[in-house]
Amino acid sequence: MPLDPEALGRALDEKLTLHSTLCRREAGAFQQAVKTGADVVVACTQEKRLFGELGQQTEGALSPIRFVNIRETGGWSKDAKSAMPKLAALLAAARLPEPEPVATVTYKSAGRLLLIGPLEEAERFAAVVGDALDVTIFSRGGSGAQERKYPVMGGRIESLTGWLGAFQLAWSQDNPIDLDLCTRCNACVAACPEQAIGLDYQVDLQACKSHRACVKVCDVAGAIDFTREPVAHSDSFDLVLDLRRQPAFLQHAPPQGYFHLPPGQENGPKALDVVIKLRELVGEFEKPKFFAYKQKLCAHSRNEQVGCSACIDICSAEAISSDKSRQQVKVNASLCVGCGACTTVCPTGAMTYSYPRANEQGAKIRTLLSTYEKAGGAAPILLLHSQERGQVLVEELGRAARVGAAEGVPANVIPIAVWHIASIGIEVWLTAVAQGASHVALLATGEEAPQYLDALRLQMEVAQSILEGLGYEGSHFSLLQSRSGADLDQDLRLLARRRGATPKVRARHAVSAEKRTTAELTLDHLFEQAPKQPESIALPAGAPFGSVTVDKDKCTLCMSCVGACPASALQDNQLAPQLRLVEKNCVQCGLCEKTCPEKAITLEPRLLLTPERKQPRVLNEAKPYACIRCGKPFGTLKAIESMLGKLAGHSMFQGAALDRLKMCGDCRVIDIYSSENETRIHDV
Incomplete structure (x- = not known):
């Protein structure tokens, strides 16, 4: 991995010392650094745990420690010798202050697990997690063990709602056999002359002829009762493992604490992963509150009319709903998974992303681009990828390049890890171009909801239309859909050549917390520096301008x-x-x-x-319409004439009543009062 300390030092305005075996023989240098109180950046994420523990164990350690990956992201690549500007940019961004704390959402789980599915499979999973969790099984039956180790419920599920620590199951007991009392002795199966009872221990009421032989043989256990009316039940659980083919939640992002393992996956690697996660989800947990909502900016509803519903339509967790009575949307923070897609498609900025905030993300991008350019880099390309699967692909590609199996991340491609690629939208992309990014690419890895990709494509179409209309040549935005490191390697080779034109004078404004403010500042700068100066640019339907x-x-x-x-x-x-x-x-x-x-x-x-x-x-x-009594204008000529035309034939608006429609509000009251007085005098 070629590193030039002098070149990096010039870009970062400080003298650098290269440590090539810092995590082993030179660990003392790290310990000395963390005693200074100055910020310490470790350019290795593989040994993050080691350095974290070493920092805690060092007596007198004062420095905050940050980590950045410069190895898989560029040091291990075919272009490594040309990657110094990018490495300097990554190091500079790593030195930025940590994002400000945000509000959190709390989950509390006591480990009450609901297992739904065939009895045999449910009991098998219960045996694996039963020592750590309080298991209840809900099953329509099945050939389970005779010995009942866990409570078993059976019937018809009416609804399953909630999230980690707060699931609510509504169900009705609608079958004569109570699975919790049943001992699986199979006596009822053998006794039934119509074979209306199977090994799922449920009675086929259409086939049953009411011989009740099953009731007699089950007298001791008392599990069968044909006189029992369907009984409605409601129970609370902290976790749910669903083993049915059809999941209880159909949205792309199910609630946290809900796991679905359809038939065929009970013995695979996903099953092991689910078991591990279930056992870990006992206790109290916190996550960031990813969004902030300003109702006064919301374009969702006015005067009982619904306008914009972009956030509701795109939410893959179904965490956003309409509250027409209050003319706003509601966000269930417990269901929100933090994708940020709602903030990206929100045209007004009523919904904003909080983790990190827009200004913090903007500061990071500006630091990356300015440092890259200062270090001598040209035509930088930003690659936004998720912190989970996207990060895995980038690191996989870097390791493949290390052994010559791939070319790695190109020197001019700067990877940026974000919580979700849908959390950053058009105003930030255009700002990045205004600040010198020749291209902005988003890496989709297959974990994104389809509606996210559709929304991102539309925003890219709008942004590209604006830049093309202003005369900035080339391709500026792309959505990569890579499923493996090999796919990503090929996509990045092509991406490195997609260089769009940028303004000669770089924009220096910061990304504002207000979405429209950022957009206005960026558009003004792009227009001032544009090769073309059109009066207007046509945009595709759905554009926020x-x-x-x-x-x-x-x-x-x-x-x-x-x-x-x-x-x-x-x-x-x-x-x-x-x-x-x-x-x-x-x-x-x-x-x-x-x-x-x-x-x-x-x-x-x-x-x-x-x-x-x-x-x-x-x-x-329009021309104003003057009151026929006082002459004061109180409406438009066209509006009053339209109203008179519609009401002229109505029985309630004849004579003086029709004339009152031609009066202002004050004169109308005076005329009615005067008319009533005249009527009283006449009657007297």
Whole structure:
């Protein structure tokens, strides 16, 4: 692994000493370093445990220790001699402060395990985990052992909901044989003349002719009772192991604490992995609260109309639901798996990712790109991959390159581990390009939900359309779908040649916590440096930028759309009957289109680049209608005439009542009051 301490030191603005056997003969140098109190970065993740323990055992150790992998990510590759800029960038990013703490979600598990499935298989798994967990079996029957070591329930499952430490099973006992009392002696099976009882110890009520011979032979155990009415039950569990073919949860990301092992996988490596995880899930656990939600920015619902439902549609854990009564969405933090896809597709930034926060992720990317360029690197490519399967593939590729079985990670490809590739979206990608990234690639490894990949492709299409419209040539975004280290090796060889044009002057702004603010700063910079200066760029449907078109013949300027707009893109004018649009605020949520009673509004996805984008633009205006009594304008001529035309034939609006529709609110009250007084005087 070729390393040039002088070149790395110049890039990092400090003098470096190379330690080639730090984890063995030179461990003393590490111990001396951690006593200084300065940040210590260990460029080896394989020996992370060793260095962590060594740091704890070193008397007087003060330094925080961080780890970064520069070996599999570039030091072991065909391009290793050219990888110094990348290695410097990785080391610089590793020195950044740790992300700020975030709120956590707590799970408590006492080890109450529900096993669902055929009795024989359930009892076999119960025997493996029964010493560590409190096991209850739910089965429709099966040829299990005669000796009952665990409680057995049987019947029809009505519902199974919840998560780790809080599962709720609703079921009804609807069969004459109580499996918990049954001793599996098979006497009932032999006694039944219709053979209505099988080895699952359930009665086929269609075949049963009511001889009740089974009841007689089961008199001692008392497990059979045909007079028993179906009884509804509800039980709580901490963990669930489902051995049925069809899982209880159909979403891509089932609740934590739920495991599904369909027939055929009971004896494979997955079964062993499940058993190990089940035994470990006893106690109290915490995970980060991955999201933050700002209801005032949410474009989901207004005036009982649903507009944007992007976060609900994409959530693979079904953790997000609609709360129309409060005109917002609800997120169940216990079900959330932290993929961040909801924050990526959210057009307004109402849903933001918290682990790490957007500004912390942006600081890391900016540090990587600026250090890479300072160290003499050219055309950097960012490779975003997951911290689990994606990290495994990258390290597998590096080790294969070490023995000459692969070429490894190219010198200009900078891997970045993220919690999930769906947690970073268009505003961060474009910012990376503005800061010098020639390409941004996302590595999908097969563990992602299909809707995530669809959403990422759409966002890439939007981002690429913007860059092409501005004249930045080349390919800037790609979604890699690699299933093995060999696949990744081939994909990265092709990726290394995908170099899109970048601005000559690098953007220096930070990624903001506000999504739209980041997007605006980035778009402004890209436009200022763009080879082309178009007035607007057409974008694909679903883009979070665009305009609103109003059919003036239909629009009555009722301003329902203004009240529905969550982003203050549509505005009225207090001085005149006007409907105006500030296009930079429009997120294309569709609430205005759905709210408009006249169906006069359509959306137009595009990116306007002229100064008018940030200024109110009149979409429709009309002559004011003056009150026939005081002359004060109180509506539009078109709206009042439309209302008069619709109500003129109604029996309640004739004569004076019809004239009152032509009055302002104050005069209408005065006229009604005056009319009532005149009627009283006339009666007297």
